[in-house]
Amino acid sequence: MDNLIPVLVGLPLAGAAVLLLGGRRLDRFGHWLGVLASTASFGVGLALFFDMLSRSTAQRPAFDHLFTWVPVEGFQAQIGFQLDQLSVVFVLLITGVGSLIHLYSVGYMAHDERRRRFFGYLNLFLAAMLLLVLADNYLLLYVGWEGVGLASYLLIGFWQHKPSAATAAKKAFLVNRVGDIGLSIAIMLMFSTFGTFAFGPVFGAAHTASQGTLTGIGLMLLLAACGKSAQVPLQSWLGDAMEGPTPVSALIHAATMVTAGVYLITRSSAIFNLAPTAQLATVCVGAVTLLFGAIVGCAKDDIKKALAGSTMSQIGYMVMAAGLGPIGYVFAIMHLVTHGFFKAGLFLGAGSVMHGMNDEVDMRKYGGLRSYMPLTFVTFGLGYLAIIGFPGLSGFFSKDKIIEAAFAHGGTEGWILGCAALVGAAVTAFYMTRVMLMTFFGEKRWQPDAEGHEPHPHESPKTMGIPMVVLSIGSVGAGALFAWNSSFVNWLTPVTGHEEGHSPLSSWTVSGVTFAVIALGVLVSWLMYGRQPVPATPPVGSLLTRAARRDLLQDDFNHVVLVGGGTHLTRFLVYLDAKGFDGVVNGIAAAVGGTSGRMRKLQNGYVRSYALSMFGGALVLVATTLLMRAV
């Protein structure tokens, strides 16, 4: 069975190759080929999962060594795959949600003439993402890491005729690059410390490294995670990434790729457990981002950007949980999976709404859609209940566990983190209720689009409906399934380790308080957007609202500090080069030239002047001789 692992990656990779190289003759059925490659990969993933289930815990991780890359004395890079309990969760999430979104895209992209290429890119993304989670060493992980970055770039900029999409793609690529540098430095540090890239030997030898090295590796891995998972301070690209087609936002920028940072931290748990400073930095990043994203989500009128803020915030929860150490890893991954279901479902719902509304994204121009799009309303509503953590749905189980783990971190830190998570939960409830009310409730605020077409909201085709239904089932049931008998915790413990935290509050208290703040968030939102009509033009708003509409000034900050600072630095360097270094060199040359120009005048070509100098010289000689004599 183990030699099936490369097939997982190979199927979508082959799909991508065929679709991208096959040319126009594949236009008619190319999209179904993409769906097939993805679904077949999911099938293989399921087979491997059940095979793993049938084995005892110790036997579960499977390895498949492929080849040795560039064998040189002292540099032995063994390239291979590793399928353990953590990887298989990701494989099922990626291929499962991926297949659903492939199916959805068949309907969503039906009128796009470049649909075949779109499916090629989607398959390429699946292959790269599977490579990332299946690698048994950091080098191969890096290949996958860059691969998903490339696929993300191609898909954000898929509608490249729109300047905004092209810019957004470039921005995402550039910001990701900052994180990628962190990962490559971390890998170099690992190699110079441990002499290998492979997970097993690195984690086994981690305790032999110095504290400083481990902290350095941890912080660099955190930087990488920040870039890929849109965490503060590298978060600015995610909002703009919504320029891509909605299925891309659902698959890459909500369910899978942006969670790669959480995977990286969890996978490197052996290093983080030994580096408390890096862990502290991780929880800080997570806590700040979960509030940051939530605040941004509150102010956006663009439905996809509101959901993007929410994604940022939810990944903040995961990163914070991963930073908490063994009490949090499992819950980070659990929230990751449940989030994968409900956020993908929410994005697909948003796509379905846009599909029915002439691609309008401004929620102020929606309103009252629940009777026109009943299926979208129900599936979106279930996703909404799941994300705010309504008791019994999947978000409830995973998010409450993270809040509990935050309190269990202990001390003042634990209280701060726990309260931040609670505030985040309340704000999440607020902005998700806002999205819900503005889109599906209230009176109609539809407006004709630029060409004067009145929107005729309608339910989307079956290819789009089925994935939404399946994902909403996941949003409802996944949490309970994972929490049943602590099955998810027991499943992952052999890989990530798990400790029960000792929370100062009982889990019933945490759940009760969480439910109370969620109810408060929903109530406030209803008072603002449900009870009174939503104005079609956004009100001026408070200072915070205006800042949040501009993504809490993150772009302005980047522009002033990084772009402005960089420009000034380069200007200063150019000035230094032109006036300083060139000045010295040119000055020496001018001095030599001037001196020799004056010296040259002595060589005037007149015999008598030479004779005079000879005469003078002779005089000097004679005078000197006489003088020496006299002395």
Place this chain on the structure above:
Amino acid sequence: MNPVNYLYLAALLFTIGATGVLVRRNAIVLFMCVELMLNASNLALVTFSRLHGNLDGQIIAFFTMVVAAAEVVVGLAIIVSVFRTRHSASVDDTNLMKL
């Protein structure tokens, strides 16, 4: 007569020659002034020979005459050839090799 007076004469002749070399432009005059300087030094040498009572100075004076004769041959030939090509005996006009 005091032989030192010959030295004064030699110094006077040398000064006249040197001044001529420095201030005149005509190559022939220049040449004559050079000869004057050479002869002034010859006179000084012969005087010293007399003062010291040996023949060293006189021998050197002979050498100087021989060398001066050879130099005159070459030098006059150059001056004549320059005059033929440039129709001038001024040393300032011979500036072909000046930059």
